[in-house]
Amino acid sequence: MQVILEQIINGLTIGSFYALIALGYTMVYGVLKLINFAHGDFFTFGSYLGYTVLVFAAAFLTIHFGLWGAILVAVIAAAISIALIGVVVERLAYRPVYRAGRLPVVVSALGTSIFLQNAIMMIWGPRFQAYPSELIPNAKLMLGGIQVSLLQVIILVMSFLLMGTLYFIVQKTTFGAAIRATAHDRSTASLMGININKVIFFVFTLGPALGALTGVMVGMYYRQISFTMGWNYGLKAFTASVLGGIGNIPGAMVGGLILGVLEMLGAAYISAAWKDVFVFIILILVLIFRPTGILGEKVAEKV
Amino acid sequence: MEQALSPEKKSFLKSQPLVVSVFVAAFIVYPFLVSDYFIDIAFFFGIYALLGLSLNIVLGEVGLFDLGHAGFYAIGAYTTAILNTKFGIPILVLIPISALAAALFAYIVFSPVIHLQGDYLLIVTLGMGEIIRQALINNPFDLTGGPNGVFGIDFPKIGEYFVCDSSIEYYFLIWAIVGLSIVGLKSLQNSRIGRAWNYIREDEVAANANGIDSRSYKLLAFVLGAGLAGIAGNVYACKLMVVSPESFTFWESCLMFCIVLIGGMGSIPGVLIGAAFISLFPEIFRPFAMYRMLIFGSAMILMMMFRPGGAWPRKRGAVAFRSLLEGTGRTDA
Amino acid sequence: MHRRHHSSHDVVLETKGLTKIFGGLTAVNEVDLKVHKHEILSLIGPNGAGKTTVFNVVSGIYKPEAGKVIFNGKDITGRKPHRIVASGIARTFQNIRLFPDMTCLENVMAGQHCRGTAGLFPSIFKTPAQRREERRIRETAERRLGQVNLGRVRDELARNIAYGSQRMLEIARALASNPDLLVLDEPSSGLNPRETEDLMVFLKALIEEDDVTILLIEHDMNVVMGISDWVVVLDGGRKIAEGLPEDIYSNDQVIEAYLGKDDEEEEAHGAAAEH
Numbered sequence: 001m002q003v004i005l006e007q008i009i010n011g012l013t014i015g016s017f018y019a020l021i022a023l024g025y026t027m028v029y030g031v032l033k034l035i036n037f038a039h040g041d042f043f044t045f046g047s048y049l050g051y052t053v054l055v056f057a058a059a060f061l062t063i064h065f066g067l068w069g070a071i072l073v074a075v076i077a078a079a080i081s082i083a084l085i086g087v088v089v090e091r092l093a094y095r096p097v098y099r100a101g102r103l104p105v106v107v108s109a110l111g112t113s114i115f116l117q118n119a120i121m122m123i124w125g126p127r128f129q130a131y132p133s134e135l136i137p138n139a140k141l142m143l144g145g146i147q148v149s150l151l152q153v154i155i156l157v158m159s160f161l162l163m164g165t166l167y168f169i170v171q172k173t174t175f176g177a178a179i180r181a182t183a184h185d186r187s188t189a190s191l192m193g194i195n196i197n198k199v200i201f202f203v204f205t206l207g208p209a210l211g212a213l214t215g216v217m218v219g220m221y222y223r224q225i226s227f228t229m230g231w232n233y234g235l236k237a238f239t240a241s242v243l244g245g246i247g248n249i250p251g252a253m254v255g256g257l258i259l260g261v262l263e264m265l266g267a268a269y270i271s272a273a274w275k276d277v278f279v280f281i282i283l284i285l286v287l288i289f290r291p292t293g294i295l296g297e298k299v300a301e302k303v
Numbered sequence: 304m305e306q307a308l309s310p311e312k313k314s315f316l317k318s319q320p321l322v323v324s325v326f327v328a329a330f331i332v333y334p335f336l337v338s339d340y341f342i343d344i345a346f347f348f349g350i351y352a353l354l355g356l357s358l359n360i361v362l363g364e365v366g367l368f369d370l371g372h373a374g375f376y377a378i379g380a381y382t383t384a385i386l387n388t389k390f391g392i393p394i395l396v397l398i399p400i401s402a403l404a405a406a407l408f409a410y411i412v413f414s415p416v417i418h419l420q421g422d423y424l425l426i427v428t429l430g431m432g433e434i435i436r437q438a439l440i441n442n443p444f445d446l447t448g449g450p451n452g453v454f455g456i457d458f459p460k461i462g463e464y465f466v467c468d469s470s471i472e473y474y475f476l477i478w479a480i481v482g483l484s485i486v487g488l489k490s491l492q493n494s495r496i497g498r499a500w501n502y503i504r505e506d507e508v509a510a511n512a513n514g515i516d517s518r519s520y521k522l523l524a525f526v527l528g529a530g531l532a533g534i535a536g537n538v539y540a541c542k543l544m545v546v547s548p549e550s551f552t553f554w555e556s557c558l559m560f561c562i563v564l565i566g567g568m569g570s571i572p573g574v575l576i577g578a579a580f581i582s583l584f585p586e587i588f589r590p591f592a593m594y595r596m597l598i599f600g601s602a603m604i605l606m607m608m609f610r611p612g613g614a615w616p617r618k619r620g621a622v623a624f625r626s627l628l629e630g631t632g633r634t635d636a
Numbered sequence: 637m638h639r640r641h642h643s644s645h646d647v648v649l650e651t652k653g654l655t656k657i658f659g660g661l662t663a664v665n666e667v668d669l670k671v672h673k674h675e676i677l678s679l680i681g682p683n684g685a686g687k688t689t690v691f692n693v694v695s696g697i698y699k700p701e702a703g704k705v706i707f708n709g710k711d712i713t714g715r716k717p718h719r720i721v722a723s724g725i726a727r728t729f730q731n732i733r734l735f736p737d738m739t740c741l742e743n744v745m746a747g748q749h750c751r752g753t754a755g756l757f758p759s760i761f762k763t764p765a766q767r768r769e770e771r772r773i774r775e776t777a778e779r780r781l782g783q784v785n786l787g788r789v790r791d792e793l794a795r796n797i798a799y800g801s802q803r804m805l806e807i808a809r810a811l812a813s814n815p816d817l818l819v820l821d822e823p824s825s826g827l828n829p830r831e832t833e834d835l836m837v838f839l840k841a842l843i844e845e846d847d848v849t850i851l852l853i854e855h856d857m858n859v860v861m862g863i864s865d866w867v868v869v870l871d872g873g874r875k876i877a878e879g880l881p882e883d884i885y886s887n888d889q890v891i892e893a894y895l896g897k898d899d900e901e902e903e904a905h906g907a908a909a910e911h
Contacts, residue, residue: 035422037557093604100611107564110557111603118596235429235553242426273441280430284416287427291419303508303688303697303729487760494759494766495752495773498738502746505735512695512733514721514750514813523756619739619793 005146007264013152013221015260016159020214021237022244022252023166024207030183030247031203033102034094037109039211040234041116042086044227046078046212047219048124053077054135062135070135075216079209086208087201113230120227128226131219155217162210163253170249179203183247236263236279243283245296254294330478334471342470344586346542349477350535351578355562356484356571357531362560363569363617364497365524366504368425370556371432375405375529377439377551379536384453384546385446394459394541398534405533409525417521432556439548452547456540473542480538484531485571492571500524501569565606567613576614646673647706648817648849649694649725654703656689663689665873666703671817674843676850678860678881681870682894687853688730690870691821694851695727696720708816722750726810727819730853732802736795740786740805743794744777747812751776780808784838800831804838811846818842820852824859836862861885869893 021043028036053061053074061070093112097105139150170176181189182199190196218233219225236259244255259279266278286294334342354376361369379401386392386400416427442449459476460466467476491497502510503517511517540546558581566577584602588595606614649671656664664686671677679687692698694705696717705713712720726747735743752773758766781787784804789797794805803823810818823839824832840863842848854860860867860881867884869877871893877884884890 029422035425096608097604097611100607103564103568104607104611107561108604108607110561111600111607113600114603115597115600118593118600122593122597231553235433239426239430242423246422274437277434277437280434283430284427287419287423288415291423293423303692490760490762494770495749495754496756496759498742498745499749501738501742502735502749505737506733508697509729509733509735510746511717512697512721512727512729513746513809514718515746516716516718527756619737619742 002146006148007268008261009146009148009152009156011261011264012257013155013260014263015257016156017214017218017221017233017256018237018240018259019163019253019256020159020210021233022241022256023163023249024211025238026241026244026247026249026252027179027203027207029241030249031179031186031199032094032098032105034105034109035238036207037106037234038089038093038112038116039207040230040232040237041113041120042082042208042230043211043215043218043233043237044120044225044230045085045116045215046082046208047215047225047229048120048129048227049078049081049212050074050216050219051129051131051225052124054132058132058135067135067137071216071220075213078212078216082212082215083205083209086204090200090204117227117230124227126227128224131223131225133223136220136223151221155221158217162213166206167250167253175202239280239283243286243293245293248293248295248297251293251295258294334474339470342474344583346470346474346477348578348582349474349481350539351558351562351582352481352575353477353484353535353538354532354559355566355574355578355581356481356488357528357535358559359563359569359571359574360488360500360528360531361524362563363567363574364492364500364504365521366568367521367524368421369428369525369528370425370553370560371428371430371435372528372532372559373551373553373555374428374432374435375409375532376536376539376555377435377546377548378405378408378529379533380540380546380551381439381447381453381536382533383537383540384456387457387541388453388455389446394457394537395461398459398537401537402530402533405536406526406530409529410522413522413525417518417525429553429556432551432553436548436551436553439551448547450548452545454545456544456546459541467541473538477538480534489571492569496520496523504569561603565603565613567616570613570615570617573613573615573617580614647671648673648708649851650704650706651690651694652704652706654690654693654705655701656686656693656698657701662873664693664700667870667873667875669868669875671849671851672866673849674847675865676839676843676852676863677866677868678864679851679853679868679870680855680860680884681876684872685870685893686873687870688821689873691727691819691851691853694720695725695819718750721813721815724813724816725819726813726815726817728803728806728810728821728823730821730825732806734794734802734806734809737793739791740794740797741774741777741781741790743805744781744809744812745773747780747809748773748776750813776814777808777812780812781805783811784808800827803827803831804835811842811848816847816849818848818850820850822853822855824854824856832856832859835859839863857885 021039024039024042025036028034028039054070057073058070061073065073089112093108094105097108137150137154141148141150141153143153170179178189178194179199179202181192181194182196186196215225218229237256240255240259241252242255243259244251244253262282263275263279267275270278290296333345354372357375358369358372361367361372382401382404383394383397386397387394392400412431413427416424419427439447439452440450447453458466458468467473499510499515499520502513502515503520507517539550562577562581563574564577565580566575567573584599585595588598591598647670649669651667651669654664654667654669655662667686667690669677669679669690679690681687689698693700696712696715696719699714703713704711707720707723707725710723712723715723735746752769754766754769778787778790781790784807786797786801786805786808789801794802797805803826807818807820807823810820824835827835836859839850843850864881867879867881868875869884869887869890876893877887877890879887
């Protein structure tokens, strides 16, 4: 029993990563109907930036802010930088292509992904990099009989806080209503006076920022990062957002967490080698029975 | 009422015989003039052309998002590899068998999900591609050789004399297959089936309301596309003599996707241009070393900004005729 | 104008107790309809009355919760849309659904799809039978295109022709399947008075020359009065009246449904009820 619970905690941790990255995909999709393939690379970029901050400024930061402060600075630096890159990417690579329809933007996103991935490789080199282990908390805790690491607890708490805040913003505030309206019907929303550009700006800063933040967390959790991890995490996160119902923000959170748990349980109880296959099969089964994802609404077409 | 041929039929081919002849001549003479390295580049151009044509059926004609097409390519390649190395079945016999294996797989796997909306179908195709790749790596029943793959694949041969084992021979083999595929696909485009595919792409509800069983036609597109990709897999396998899972990643599926979109959805000449871009671009820019991928990515973005319809979009009816006239400078009424 | 035939042998389409519910909303409630051969029947009613929903059930897009749809004596309830077209019902849509990036001719050829059988191999290898079939498809489409006077735009993309022409193109496409029953959803919507007049002339001529029956949804009372043989009125999903056009025109219930009760009448009713 205890082992299962620990696996579930592990699953929730990974699931939080997927969920936070999935939020980026789903928000952009909801508002622009675009599958932003470059999003996984925002995540990777953030991870590398965090690494750089921690490695090169470690001494300076720990003196002034303490260990936790240093990590916080790294996270904030990564988040802000990537948010900026997100906005730039949207302006340069996507905005000029919207008028051509959905598919050209997807190709543009793929092109951006190629560009970013190779930029990362050129800046930091093709080998793995490792987050400095002296800066990463190692403590283990016993909570109600199960062993968890301090890092896991922090990650889970942070993730749920972030997701909760985003949920609150989207569901309970006026701006959140604007976002949901834009996701529903962009042209009508703009006719109703909603500033679409502001919504797009929000989505393209928060999404990448969350991705970058997750990148730092992943760096700390796994220590090793590589310039190709964007593909892998991106794919899983995108899967998670579809699982939850693409365009649906609570759906991305739910999808990510479920995916993480399924993956962990699959790895532990079925086979580590087949865990991805297991997860995809579950996804396909879910879609057969709920064609628009777990929380996705069936958008009835007016015939 | 057959007096005026549909302008669409007065294709580029027929209206510009001189240009076409030059192209064909160059194509035939090319491999005799260059080294094996360059012949091989043209070979891979041919493979991508075939893959692009196969995905074009699904994505270009019907408009279904398929980002897992490399999976069918893999099934064709591995079917050939396994049946040839383990059972000694000759390569040429394996061409239709590989096609059939991929097609059957597509039929079985996509029947229950073919009704899904665009983006959800996309994720299923993505998932299937990954499942296939993962399965190949995991070496179930010791069939697929794991991450190292299967090696020792034979050459295509008829008896002991007609053996295809040189770059030139593979070049002509792949381009013969591409040529035949183009003829068949063009034929399909101008048929009831091709039109049905296009109706579904334009408006699926209206298509159904006009008697088209969209489910069957979508499935047919997948099955045909898979079969053609399977053939590409076969030729790839025997050229390389080795197959391994790294050649069939999500990245390959993305490349195929880009070929169709950069060339022009539903356009056969477009697919050829797209395949040229994808396979030749990295070669041309090889001297730029690491920067070439940056340039490649940027080029894709720029293409979509300035020619989102593709390099050679599919032209229909009056539009085709007019632009044809403009191109040749003639002013026939 | 024809007087209505009441022979039951002539019933082309019949709905019995047709009911369609969406979640909490009963869009169509026990609707009985009878369309007789070679007549023009208009389905009218205020917005939201369920008219298009009836069409969508008849053409197979929705499955009814209760009731039947009987076409030429056969129960077609719940059949898929593409099978219903093959049976002989062709429709147009309220918000014109053409194939925008295909030529007008190709659009009309879609109607002939269900009348062809060429499979994969004949299509690739262009067998003589397939060529004959293609020729027949093309000729039928050209004829129908000519019938609606759109022959000159046959090679234009459907998205590029005028709105009024697009409406007629959609009708030509429906006619291309040589249907027994033509189901038109607000065909005069968006047309100017002259185009509407042409449409009315066209539809009446169609009944005379082609072997069709027409069921239509209309808001334009000129069209309803001008060409219908019979009118059925829906309101809130229920049939509230049916009859000859001139009778429906002066029917109080129908007027009320469209315009709402008179305020004074309503007060009087309310006052009377309290006693």
